[in-house]
Amino acid sequence: MSENQTNPIREAISEAISEHETILFMKGTPEAPACGFSARTVAMLQSLQAPFAAVDILPDPRIRQELSAISNWPTIPQLFHKGELIGGCDIVTEMYESGELAEALELEARDAEAIEPEPIVTHSNGFTPIQNRLS
Amino acid sequence: MPSAEEIRQRIEAAIPGARAEVEDYTGGGDHFRATVVAAAFAGRSRIEQHKLVYDVFGAEIGGPIHALSLKTEAAQAQADATSGAANV
Numbered sequence: 001m002s003e004n005q006t007n008p009i010r011e012a013i014s015e016a017i018s019e020h021e022t023i024l025f026m027k028g029t030p031e032a033p034a035c036g037f038s039a040r041t042v043a044m045l046q047s048l049q050a051p052f053a054a055v056d057i058l059p060d061p062r063i064r065q066e067l068s069a070i071s072n073w074p075t076i077p078q079l080f081h082k083g084e085l086i087g088g089c090d091i092v093t094e095m096y097e098s099g100e101l102a103e104a105l106e107l108e109a110r111d112a113e114a115i116e117p118e119p120i121v122t123h124s125n126g127f128t129p130i131q132n133r134l135s
Numbered sequence: 136m137p138s139a140e141e142i143r144q145r146i147e148a149a150i151p152g153a154r155a156e157v158e159d160y161t162g163g164g165d166h167f168r169a170t171v172v173a174a175a176f177a178g179r180s181r182i183e184q185h186k187l188v189y190d191v192f193g194a195e196i197g198g199p200i201h202a203l204s205l206k207t208e209a210a211q212a213q214a215d216a217t218s219g220a221a222n223v
Contacts, residue, residue, distance in 0.1 A: 037204075076197075090204050090205050094181065
């Protein structure tokens with residue numbers, strides 16, 4: 001990805017993916033999801049008490065374009081853990097139902113170590129750096 | 136705007152040996168749910184399986200096809216699929 005032309009939105013998205021252990025790109029925010037698939041994905045993460053950052057892709061169409069170019073995945077939401085795409089709503093649902101989601105997000109290991117649950121990080125963390133580069 | 140039947144045919148034509156069931160779950164012609172069973176999925180992760188199906192439609196996903204909800208499964212063997220069909 002060493003393009004000569006700088007692409008600030010793509011860079012901001014890549015940074016957000018690498019900086020947050022678990023990050024969800026969604027329509028709307030965890031508090032006010034704007035799409036049923038995003039709402040369901042948030043609900044599953046919350047029911048596992050998984051800490052995650054969230055980015056609202058709706059304010060600028062370029063966020064979705066660049067995200068899909070990076071992930072090679074056409075739909076929203078998209079859940080990443082440690083820089084890897086876990087999946088969209090369908091895959092997250094299957095993994096949630098089978099118990100694989102908690103495993104993939106390493107939630108059991110964290111519980112075993114009795115680490116205090118981190119607060120859920122919302123859009124302010126993941127989204128702001130991207131929004132700042134839009135103008 | 137594609138119909139559920141058209142989406143089914145396109146998936147089956149594009150992925151060798153695939154069998155698909157597609158429903159238009161809002162009736163509006165833009166939200167579809169598909170279950171796809173294919174031998175081509177064997178040995179691939181869920182992400183890779185879903186990508187194979189999404190690739191059939193390219194930019195139509197998120198455009199005319201607002202949502203294509205997927206459930207994919209690797210076919211065990213060709214023989215199983217045919218004997219299953221014969222029993223019906």
